[in-house]
Amino acid sequence: MKLYNYFRSSASFRVRIAFELKGLPYEYLPVHLVKGEHRQEAYTAVSASQLVPTLETDAGELLSQSMAIIEYLDETHPEPALLPRDALGRARVRALAQLIACEIHPLNNLRVLKYLTRELKVDEATKNTWYRHWVRDGLEKLEQELARLPAGTYCYGDTPTLADCCLVPQIFNGKRFEVDFGGLTRTMAAFDACMRHPAFQKAQPSNCPDNEA
Amino acid sequence: MKLYNYFRSSASFRVRIAFELKGLPYEYLPVHLVKGEHRQEAYTAVSASQLVPTLETDAGELLSQSMAIIEYLDETHPEPALLPRDALGRARVRALAQLIACEIHPLNNLRVLKYLTRELKVDEATKNTWYRHWVRDGLEKLEQELARLPAGTYCYGDTPTLADCCLVPQIFNGKRFEVDFGGLTRTMAAFDACMRHPAFQKAQPSNCPDNEA
Numbered sequence: 001m002k003l004y005n006y007f008r009s010s011a012s013f014r015v016r017i018a019f020e021l022k023g024l025p026y027e028y029l030p031v032h033l034v035k036g037e038h039r040q041e042a043y044t045a046v047s048a049s050q051l052v053p054t055l056e057t058d059a060g061e062l063l064s065q066s067m068a069i070i071e072y073l074d075e076t077h078p079e080p081a082l083l084p085r086d087a088l089g090r091a092r093v094r095a096l097a098q099l100i101a102c103e104i105h106p107l108n109n110l111r112v113l114k115y116l117t118r119e120l121k122v123d124e125a126t127k128n129t130w131y132r133h134w135v136r137d138g139l140e141k142l143e144q145e146l147a148r149l150p151a152g153t154y155c156y157g158d159t160p161t162l163a164d165c166c167l168v169p170q171i172f173n174g175k176r177f178e179v180d181f182g183g184l185t186r187t188m189a190a191f192d193a194c195m196r197h198p199a200f201q202k203a204q205p206s207n208c209p210d211n212e213a
Numbered sequence: 214m215k216l217y218n219y220f221r222s223s224a225s226f227r228v229r230i231a232f233e234l235k236g237l238p239y240e241y242l243p244v245h246l247v248k249g250e251h252r253q254e255a256y257t258a259v260s261a262s263q264l265v266p267t268l269e270t271d272a273g274e275l276l277s278q279s280m281a282i283i284e285y286l287d288e289t290h291p292e293p294a295l296l297p298r299d300a301l302g303r304a305r306v307r308a309l310a311q312l313i314a315c316e317i318h319p320l321n322n323l324r325v326l327k328y329l330t331r332e333l334k335v336d337e338a339t340k341n342t343w344y345r346h347w348v349r350d351g352l353e354k355l356e357q358e359l360a361r362l363p364a365g366t367y368c369y370g371d372t373p374t375l376a377d378c379c380l381v382p383q384i385f386n387g388k389r390f391e392v393d394f395g396g397l398t399r400t401m402a403a404f405d406a407c408m409r410h411p412a413f414q415k416a417q418p419s420n421c422p423d424n425e426a
Contacts, residue, residue: 049358057301065307065308099277141262
């Protein structure tokens with residue numbers, strides 16, 4: 001399989017984690033978002049929506065949207081499972097993942113930050129306050145949700161799930177923008193557990209071939 | 214089952230459509246977002262993240278996040294199916310749903326529009342331009358994705374899926390803000406097909422008990 005992605009893209013990072021958790025090899029195809037490569041013809045032929053990541057299956061099918069890709073990997077390569085076996089557990093894990101992917105991340109991606117600067121003419125400090133506000137607000141919601149679940153090593157239970165694939169990139173992004181993580185006990189305990197797991201280490205931006213840091 | 218929701222909330226509307234498509238009865242429990250009822254104790258006891266909708270199962274389990282709730286309903290009440298039987302089809306339908314739920318809707322929900330007005334001090338026209346920009350931008354992405362799929366009555370194939378549950382509320386919201394839908398041929402054909410289906414009609418805001426229009 002091939003993964004079109006970008007080292008710093010949170011959505012890309014989620015899928016890389018899933019690949020590493022499953023121990024599946026993949027070809028890493030970088031798409032440089034800051035240089036605008038996602039809008040160039042070579043990539044629009046791959047991704048109609050000009051978003052990363054895109055998974056290209058061995059049969060040549062092109063799949064978009066990180067959570068959908070991870071569920072596809074989980075269905076086609078079931079072990080180790082990234083979703084619980086029971087419908088209730090799956091609903092809980094999907095809800096945690098979507099709380100990050102639908103409530104936090106969309107407000108802070110590159111094209112939104114550009115709109116704030118270019119169209120709304122906000123200054124750097126205001127942009128950073130916006131960023132931190134939505135990450136903090138969303139992570140507080142996540143913390144409240146986690147606090148009502150049984151204790152576990154990771155977001156849900158004692159094995160990594162789709163929720164952890166979404167959590168870790170969000171925390172990485174938050175760290176870049178110096179978000180305050182104080183009081184997010186369950187959230188940061190799950191993050192710390194993930195970062196002790198080699199799959200999360202291997203998938204992180206600093207280990208990507210297109211990393212520029 | 215009980216559904217805590219709000220007539221005008223897109224995420225609530227998605228779940229109502231799923232209930233109607235499956236012909237499942239449910240108790241409608243209104244949470245008035247504009248009056249701030251989602252932040253009051255009666256509801257925070259139900260929803261840790263203070264978001265609508267929340268599904269309360271017959272066993273008393275509380276489930277959040279609309280797409281997760283719809284997949285739960287689909288897994289526990291499989292007919293008619295809202296996701297294809299094959300992994301590739303499921304990936305495509307989830308990706309279309311997530312393109313709406315992760316790329317369009319989060320930028321335009323009530324708390325974001327409030328932040329624009331209260332914190333960034335933008336005027337009404339600028340707020341509406343923001344709104345229309347992200348809906349139009351996202352729907353153009355959706356149109357491009359749909360254009361690469363085989364033709365069908367709905368977003369994916371000839372029966373309604375999770376993708377249509379997400380599409381219809383987004384178009385309703387776009388109409389309220391007078392978004393230009395010109396050129397979105399596949400998208401609007403799917404929307405029109407949905408609106409000829411009684412389930413989508415029954416679930417719409419104007420048919421909700423808390424509708425104020």
